[in-house]
Amino acid sequence: MSKSILTRRGLLKTGAIAGAGLAMPLVFSKGAAAYTNEPKGGSVTLGFNVPQSGPYADEGGDELRAYKLAVEHLNGGGDGGMLNTFSSKALKGNGILGKKVQFVTGDTQTKSDAARASAKSMIEKDGAIMITGGSSSGVAIATQGLCQDAGVIFMAGLTHSNDTTGKDKKANGFRHFFNAYMSAAALGPVLSSAYGKDRKFYMLTADYTWGWTQAASMKAFLEHEGWTMVKDVRTPLATTDFSSYIAPVLNSGADVLILNHYGGNMVNSLTNAVNFGLRDKTVNGKNFEIVVPLYSRLMAKGAGANVKGILGSTNWHWSLQDAGTKAFVKSFGTKYGFPPSQAAHTVYCQTLLYADACERAGTFNPCGVGEALQGFQFDGLGNGPVLYRAADHQCFKDVLVVRGKENPSSEFDLLEVVQKTPVDKVTYKPDNPFFKGGALGQCNPGA
Amino acid sequence: MMKINLNDKILMLIVTVVVLLAPFILQPFAEGTALAQFNAGYPDLLQRIVIFGIFAIGFNILFGLTGYLSFGHAAFLGVGSYSAVWMFKLLSMNVIPGILLAIVTSGLFALLIGWISLRRSGIYFSILTLAFAQMSYNLAYSVLTQFTNGETGLQIRLSDPRVLDGAATNGTLPSTNILPPSLVNGFEMRDTYQLHLGNWLFQFNTGYYVTAVILILAFYLSLRIFRSPFGLMLRAVKTNQTRLNYTGINTRPYTLAAFVISGMYAGLAGGLLAAMDPLAGAERMQWTVGGEVVLMTILGGAGTLIGPVLGAGFIKYFENIFSKINDTVLHHWFSFLPDGLQNFAVDLIHPFVGKGWQLTLGLIFMAVVIFLPGGLVEGSQKLAGLFRRRTKKTGGGPDEQHHPKTTPHVAE
Numbered sequence: 034m035s036k037s038i039l040t041r042r043g044l045l046k047t048g049a050i051a052g053a054g055l056a057m058p059l060v061f062s063k064g065a066a067a068y069t070n071e072p073k074g075g076s077v078t079l080g081f082n083v084p085q086s087g088p089y090a091d092e093g094g095d096e097l098r099a100y101k102l103a104v105e106h107l108n109g110g111g112d113g114g115m116l117n118t119f120s121s122k123a124l125k126g127n128g129i130l131g132k133k134v135q136f137v138t139g140d141t142q143t144k145s146d147a148a149r150a151s152a153k154s155m156i157e158k159d160g161a162i163m164i165t166g167g168s169s170s171g172v173a174i175a176t177q178g179l180c181q182d183a184g185v186i187f188m189a190g191l192t193h194s195n196d197t198t199g200k201d202k203k204a205n206g207f208r209h210f211f212n213a214y215m216s217a218a219a220l221g222p223v224l225s226s227a228y229g230k231d232r233k234f235y236m237l238t239a240d241y242t243w244g245w246t247q248a249a250s251m252k253a254f255l256e257h258e259g260w261t262m263v264k265d266v267r268t269p270l271a272t273t274d275f276s277s278y279i280a281p282v283l284n285s286g287a288d289v290l291i292l293n294h295y296g297g298n299m300v301n302s303l304t305n306a307v308n309f310g311l312r313d314k315t316v317n318g319k320n321f322e323i324v325v326p327l328y329s330r331l332m333a334k335g336a337g338a339n340v341k342g343i344l345g346s347t348n349w350h351w352s353l354q355d356a357g358t359k360a361f362v363k364s365f366g367t368k369y370g371f372p373p374s375q376a377a378h379t380v381y382c383q384t385l386l387y388a389d390a391c392e393r394a395g396t397f398n399p400c401g402v403g404e405a406l407q408g409f410q411f412d413g414l415g416n417g418p419v420l421y422r423a424a425d426h427q428c429f430k431d432v433l434v435v436r437g438k439e440n441p442s443s444e445f446d447l448l449e450v451v452q453k454t455p456v457d458k459v460t461y462k463p464d465n466p467f468f469k470g471g472a473l474g475q476c477n478p479g480a
Numbered sequence: 481m482m483k484i485n486l487n488d489k490i491l492m493l494i495v496t497v498v499v500l501l502a503p504f505i506l507q508p509f510a511e512g513t514a515l516a517q518f519n520a521g522y523p524d525l526l527q528r529i530v531i532f533g534i535f536a537i538g539f540n541i542l543f544g545l546t547g548y549l550s551f552g553h554a555a556f557l558g559v560g561s562y563s564a565v566w567m568f569k570l571l572s573m574n575v576i577p578g579i580l581l582a583i584v585t586s587g588l589f590a591l592l593i594g595w596i597s598l599r600r601s602g603i604y605f606s607i608l609t610l611a612f613a614q615m616s617y618n619l620a621y622s623v624l625t626q627f628t629n630g631e632t633g634l635q636i637r638l639s640d641p642r643v644l645d646g647a648a649t650n651g652t653l654p655s656t657n658i659l660p661p662s663l664v665n666g667f668e669m670r671d672t673y674q675l676h677l678g679n680w681l682f683q684f685n686t687g688y689y690v691t692a693v694i695l696i697l698a699f700y701l702s703l704r705i706f707r708s709p710f711g712l713m714l715r716a717v718k719t720n721q722t723r724l725n726y727t728g729i730n731t732r733p734y735t736l737a738a739f740v741i742s743g744m745y746a747g748l749a750g751g752l753l754a755a756m757d758p759l760a761g762a763e764r765m766q767w768t769v770g771g772e773v774v775l776m777t778i779l780g781g782a783g784t785l786i787g788p789v790l791g792a793g794f795i796k797y798f799e800n801i802f803s804k805i806n807d808t809v810l811h812h813w814f815s816f817l818p819d820g821l822q823n824f825a826v827d828l829i830h831p832f833v834g835k836g837w838q839l840t841l842g843l844i845f846m847a848v849v850i851f852l853p854g855g856l857v858e859g860s861q862k863l864a865g866l867f868r869r870r871t872k873k874t875g876g877g878p879d880e881q882h883h884p885k886t887t888p889h890v891a892e
Contacts, residue, residue: 085835138806140835145633145761153524153757154800157672157683171632175759178635182655182670201635240622241631269622270631472638475652 068398069184069479070160077132077397079104079384080139080161082152082176083190087143088270088297089168091331092191092376096166097138098369099377103384106364107134114364118357118413119385123392130391137161143168143270145175152176156183162397163188165383168296168376169270170194170243177206184479186399188383191376193295193327195246198427199468204476205399207406207426209386209419210379211459213247214467216326216346219432219454221254223344228289228322230259235287237278237302239294240267247293250467251326263287268298275302279309288316291324299325300335307339328435331374333447340437340447347433349378349415350448357415372445382414386421400476418456424463426473432459488703491785495699499692502526503682510679514813518801523672523685524756525800529793530691531752534698536776536788538745541702542738543774544783545711547718548601551770552593552609555616556586556743558765560750562620562627565634565760572644573636573654575669575690575755579748586747587740594739598732601721613770620762633761656755658690669756687756694752695789698745703785705741714738746773779848781855790856795841802837 072078081100084093105111109126116124128134137159139151148167155161164180165188167173173192180187181203189197189208193216198208225232234255238244248265256262263285268278279302282290290311294302306312306323314321325332328345351362351372361381365373373381386406394401407423416430435448461468484492498505507521520526539553563585564578571577597608620628628634638653645654659667669687705711713734716724724731754760763769772795780791810826810833817825832840852858 137804140803144763145631145759146763149757149759150524150528150800154522154804157522157524158519171630175633175635175761178653178759179757181653196632267622470639474638477652 067478068400070156070162072132072160072162072397075132076135077129078159078161079134079136079387080152080155080159080164080166081136082139082141082148082155082164082166084143084168084172085140087141087169089143089191089295090297091335092168092296092329092374093141093166095331095374095377096168096190096380099365099373099381100136100138100165100384102365102368103381104134104136107384107388111368112360112364115357115361115381115385115414118360119389120412121389121393123389124385129388130395130397134388141167141169141172141176143172145171148172148176149179152179153183156180156185161185163387165380165387166190167192169241170197171241171270173197174201174242177201177203181205181474181477184399184477186387186402188380188387190380190383192243193247194243195250195467196242196471198425199246200470201242202425202471202473204403204426204473207383207386207403207421209383209428211346211348211430211432212427213243213250213326214461214465215432215459216247217250217254218459218461219346219434219452220251220324220326220344221258223434223452223454224255224289224324225258225260227344229319232260232289232319233263233287233317234260234289234291234324235263235282235285236265236291236293237275238265238267239298240269243295244293246467247326251291251293253467260289268294268302270298272298273301275305276309278302279305279311282306282311283309283314286316288319289322289324291326293326295327295329296332297335299332303336303339303343328448329375330372330445330447331376333437334444341439343437344451345435347435347448348375350375350433350435350450351378352446352448352450353415353433355413355415355417357413361415378415385414386411399478403476422463424473425468429456429460431456484703484707488707492700492703495786495789496696499530499695500689502529502692503684503688507680507682511681512679517805517809520797520801521683523683523688525796526685526688527691527752527756528800529796530688530695531749531756532773532776532792532796533789534691534695534752535746535749535773536780536792537695537698537702538742538749539773540742540777540782540784540788541705541714541745542742543777544788545706545714545718546735546738548598548735548739549606549774550597550609550739550742551606551767551774552597552611552613552616553742553746553773554765554767554770555593555613556590556746557750557753557769558616558620558760558762559589560586560747561754561760561764562634562750563747564751564754565636565758566627568636568642568656568754568758569634569640570643572642572660573656573758574644574660575656575658575751578656578755579694579751582747582751582754583744584747586750587744590740590743590747591736594736594743598735598739610767610770613765613767617762617765617767620765628760628762631762633759636758656687656758658686691752691756694748698748699785699789706785710734710737775845779845779855781857784855784857787855787857794856798837798841802833802840803835805833807834 083096084090106114106116108128137155139155141148152164163186167176168191170192173189174197177187187206193212195213236248238248252262292299292302311321323343325343325345328347333340362372390402390405391397394405406421409421412418419428419430421428432454433450434452436451438447438449441447503521507519509515509519542548560582564582567578567581593612597605621630655668655670657668667686671686673684675682717731721731776791776795777788781787814822814825
């Protein structure tokens with residue numbers, strides 16, 4: 034008997050306190066800011082969310098170096114880098130809109146959950162006005178969704194999945210990097226002219242959004258060239274030893290192996306494939322070939338001599354000879370002692386593009402910044418003329434097809450540009466089947 | 481009959497007050513000062529501390545009372561998250577149906593796994609649960625991708641049906657709420673109210689208060705279980721299961737019930753995680769998450785009521801605050817030292833903060849296990865004991881009533 038009375042009282046007490054607790058927030062008014070994290074003082078904070086551990090840690094480290102360089106240039110330090118070659122002259126080297134640029138960093142661990150937690154704390158605790166970064170498309174898409182929800186701009190870093198600006202596109206998210214469809218469109222004709230029309234290919238694919246869209250794009254373009262697919266095998270992102278995936282390739286009857294892997298995954302799978310002697314084999318009377326659709330110098334470095342002669346595509350390469358590239362390579366090289374990777378390049382561009390859009394819009398409000406970025410045409414950032422398409426927030430520019438150098442002249446000179454595929458060859462309509470299904474929605478300023 | 485005594489009421493009251501005032505308590509330093517780095521009173525971290533507190537409270541019902549050590553509770557957390565997100569996609573952005581479904585599905589899942597795993601005890605039980613968790617992780621990661629969206633994680637989209645909410649009209653993604661914004665504003669999980677007091681900024685988040693109230697209820701339920709005959713039976717299982725069996729008692733229904741209850745707590749935590757941030761990733765089911773809750777419980781004090789919550793808060797604080805201290809921050813702290821000394825000091829501390837936060841946590845964990853086997857709770861009891869003896873010597877006041885008394889049955 035007494036027990037039940039106690040329970041009721043306990044419950045009543047808890048309920049009363051809980052009710053008071055729930056009502057308490059109503060006493061206070063919401064913040065007076067017009068949008069999330071409106072900068073009030075003399076500085077503005079950007080959030081750099083990159084993988085510092087996991088299979089993409091190398092790329093994340095290089096991204097962070099480029100971010101720091103970009104902040105230095107925006108604040109008027111260093112030699113100004115690509116600020117001098119950028120076609121828009123809105124930035125004056127006095128920060129953004131006169132406010133000094135500060136930054137906070139976070140580790141995504143190459144995991145969506147951790148990346149979102151890290152981005153959330155940057156927004157809620159450190160007052161970041163913009164989040165950028167995200168190696169791995171899974172992370173980029175997850176973070177992009179979070180930024181849309183929180184009402185800040187997301188400037189995507191190294192993300193190559195079609196979905197980032199396809200079915201998962203968001204009004205607050207923008208991507209400078211190219212995508213799987215563009216890689217496949219550029220590689221298809223090059224591969225068929227290099228290796229012939231009648232080829233059978235086998236694919237190993239990283240098992241997440243990027244791998245899926247990369248594999249689908251490659252399949253479509255290669256089948257268009259008359260090639261036939263033997264098999265597409267999915268490998269978990271955390272895999273480090275690919276021997277068990279390589280062995281079945283030998284007896285599959287395929288004469289080309291396509292590695293839809295990036296970063297540490299690609300380094301390991303390519304090394305495994307070469308160790309199995311795949312490249313010395315002759316199948317169906319043809320030399321066995323390996324293709325890596327998405328290439329980078331960091332991966333080429335990791336895989337060493339194994340990359341010689343292997344074809345792939347890349348967003349940008351430091352050996353290009355335009356003024357923007359030269360300026361960027363010079364200031365990056367002076368500061369860190371080696372040339373930047375494509376990951377470093379794309380995040381540097383994204384930071385500049387964001388800052389420039391704020392200047393041109395005259396505000397940090399995500400909706401204003403988004404409008405300034407939509408349909409923006411620029412040049413001088415190392416890729417030639419580029420368009421930020423309004424319909425899906427994807428940049429359109431030339432795609433480089435590269436090959437591992439047979440005789441590298443230095444430890445950085447690992448890739449040579451085989452062909453620059455012009456932008457109109459890789460452009461697609463926003464409702465292309467590879468990209469349809471999503472909607473940008475409305476821009477969200479939060480607050 | 482066992483009933484809630486005065487000490488339990490005081491404990492309950494303290495928990496309630498601390499949890500409701502946490503946005504103040506964890507924000508002790510003014511904005512803009514060097515120490516503001518250590519402030520933890522922002523919504524995301526507060527939510528995480530409370531949610532993992534619920535997770536650990538549930539885990540403690542199994543591990544603390546029966547001694548069965550499960551490494552597989554991450555699976556229930558993940559199942560809860562996926563269920564909740566599916567509810568947000570299909571039915572409504574209101575969190576209540578999502579959380580209810582999360583509890584139900586994780587309970588059923590726990591029933592299945594528990595029914596099989598509890599045939600063994602000790603290390604074999606641990607291995608079985610670990611195997612199940614790893615299996616669930618791999619299923620979520622690469623097999624059932626149409627339900628889980630694999631590595632990318634399950635997210636809500638504009639095109640989801642959301643039968644009860646109707647179609648989104650203005651092209652913005654709806655956010656999770658406890659009362660629909662069409663009825664009353666300000667009850668979306670992400671709504672935060674700010675209070676400026678001098679240089680201090682306090683943030684009160686609707687989502688946090690929803691989790692806080694649920695934590696208090698969950699804590700109360702766990703208190704009732706601890707003090708019930710059922711709880712006594714679970715302790716008997718821990719003390720000597722063989723003897724219970726000899727006296728003709730079938731212990732399986734009791735352990736299975738404890739397993740299912742703790743699984744439902746984990747599902748509740750998973751559902752809440754999804755309610756705060758509508759995304760469910762497969763890594764939530766990884767064994768490391770299952771290991772983390774074990775650490776939380778042991779660090780705080782297994783078998784104690786408040787211990788798991790303390791442990792959860794401690795670990796989450798470390799994960800989010802210490803991992804943020806990078807070299808730039810360190811240089812800022814030691815800027816008063818001459819250059820050489822400054823670099824030396826930074827190099828000395830560098831391995832223990834930032835990316836190295838787990839190293840610090842590991843050292844603390846070792847120290848706790850070696851010197852305070854009862855966890856942080858034992859530590860605070862020792863401190864309180866010291867204090868009490870001293871005050872008694874000096875003829876201090878009737879302090880006994882104002883301290884949470886040693887909860888009996890601390891883990892042996």
